[in-house]
Amino acid sequence: MIKLETRECLLEGINVTKYFGGLAAVKDFNLKIHKGEIVGLIGPNGAGKTTLFNLITGIYRPNAGKILFLGKDLTKLSPYQICHLGIARTFQLIRTFNEMTAIENAIVGGLFGNRKPYEVAKKDAVKYLEFVGLQDKDAYVRKLTPFDKKRVELASALNAEPTLLLIDEFCAGLTESEVKNATSLINKIRQRLGITVFWIEHVMKAIMNVSERIIVIHYGEKIAEGTPKEIAHNKDVISAYLGADYITEDVNSAKNK
DSSP states (O other): OOGGGGEEEEEEEEEEEEEEEEEHHHHHHHEEETTOOOOEOOOOSSSSSHHHHHTTTSSOOOOOOEEEETTTOOSSSSSSHHHHEEEEEESOOOOOTTBBHHHHHHHHHHHHHHOOHHHHHHHHHHHHHHTTTTTTOOOOOGGHHHHHHHHHHHHHHHHTTOEEEEEEEETOOOOOHHHHHHHHHHHHHOOOOOOOEEESSSOOHHHHHHHHHHHEEEEEEEEEEEEEHHHHHHHHIIIIIOHHHHHHHHHHHHHHH
């Protein structure tokens, strides 16, 4: 594995701060995402995870600090401009066009996320729907399972041809076998497409098994950063989020391997 310091830094957050009224949803947050990484972002509900994604993608603007993508300041750009630079995302609550077909949804990502000509967007939509494992491309999205809807949303994001993909709780609500498929898919995005992934997740087995590095946010502040093993045994993280039972499960899992 190439050392982080020798990889190109794609995304950098410098003292990023966002207030809603008098509440600091994100406070003095610093991060770096390097090319080729899968980086996990974990923390309790309301910790500021999705707010951070919204700041990166231009939905919110920070009150202080900077967010740089390949050295370019994103903090005054619109979401579509940021997407055109090479950042795409999925959402915690699935945002698909339910009265459209799977392929029509995926085409949208190419048309508006990357400004592709229609025929190119359609051809690539087929490619990415196959990549994510969706069989019925002409099915109306409203008829699909939650996991298949997530695949559609992911295919649409991939059709924007991102350099950096933000994934927000992809495994939420999935069965155990679907979680296994989901984590394999996220790995495949990095390995086969060369896309860097920044991933919010509450399913610890999923994110710990796939991420190279984990960042932990609590009350809007970064409280820890390290390898999955380091994070799983960090006392501050256990106290704030994982709980003592997580270590027991982790130890028992290790004994059973």
